């Protein structure tokens with residue numbers, strides 16, 4: 472904005488930069504990451520329409536109704552963004568079945584912020600950052616290693632890499648093979664590019680579980696879960712620090728017996744409670760010389776687990 476001087480007052484200097492409440496860019500999220508205690512970064516990835524934005528919207532909606540996963544909402548720097556994303560997907564919008572606006576590739580990585588507090592108000596305030604990666608990014612990353620490489624920073628930085636797979640498509644013979652092979656190709660590509668390491672945490676979410684339940688009851692649910700477990704566990708489980716497969720229904724159809732945010736509460740709890748990866752204690756022992764000085768004797772006696780005697 473150009474400087475205007477009215478009665479000697481510099482308006483530009485007097486302007487206050489108010490937060491917009493929109494999703495954050497990586498640079499805008501950085502002060503939250505640097506704040507005391509840091510903030511876990513949860514990266515949501517999945518094909519277009521797999522339910523990433525709906526998952527975010529359901530978190531926001533659940534907190535509008537009251538405590539969720541034993542947390543209370545204690546603020547957010549991206550409330551406007553949450554509201555915008557929620558609008559179409561709410562039952563209150565009058566649609567028979569929920570519909571969420573598509574996230575476009577031009578929007579880049581949209582980062583949403585949640586500040587939470589334990590229900591008993593004992594613990595400190597906890598921040599959480601959730602990055603919504605557009606489905607177009609996902610497809611481009613499968614098609615080209617160069618495109619996948621542009622996601623290196625965010626995927627490596629993730630405290631949990633959350634891969635959403637549309638489970639309704641896994642129940643349909645026309646879409647099953649394609650959905651599965653795309654999901655598997657993305658994981659393979661990220662492993663090949665070295666995005667995951669032995670302390671990475673991967674969550675595979677089987678989304679739209681209400682549809683699976685409606686199509687084939689509990690038997691089909693068991694079958695879809697078991698077959699996805701066999702398929703992905705062999706590819707991922709042994710190569711990372713934690714691998715989980717969780718059926719979720721972020722926003723079930725209103726006729727479904729499943730509640731809003733089915734399966735999401737447990738995940739949210741662990742995303743917030745698990746230690747931020749970059750703050751994890753690096754367990755390396757301190758080498759002590761074999762000379763027996765009083766300090767070494769003291770150290771070996773008082774904190775044996777921290778020291779190692781040089782051979």
Ligand SMILES: Nc1nc2c(ncn2[C@@H]2O[C@H](COP(=O)(O)OP(=O)(O)OP(=O)(O)O)[C@@H](O)[C@H]2O)c(=O)[nH]1
Nearest residue numbers: 520521522523524525569570571574606720721722
């Ligand atoms: N029945 C049902 N539909 C869901 C559920 N979660 C998402 N959907 C629907 O699936 C469609 C796609 O969901 P989105 O959240 O927009 O998917 P996305 O992964 O963000 O897609 P892109 O932004 O295109 O990458 C929407 O019409 C949602 O209403 C669910 O748990 N149950």
Ligand SMILES: [Mg+2]
Nearest residue numbers: 523524573574
């Ligand atoms: Mg989206």
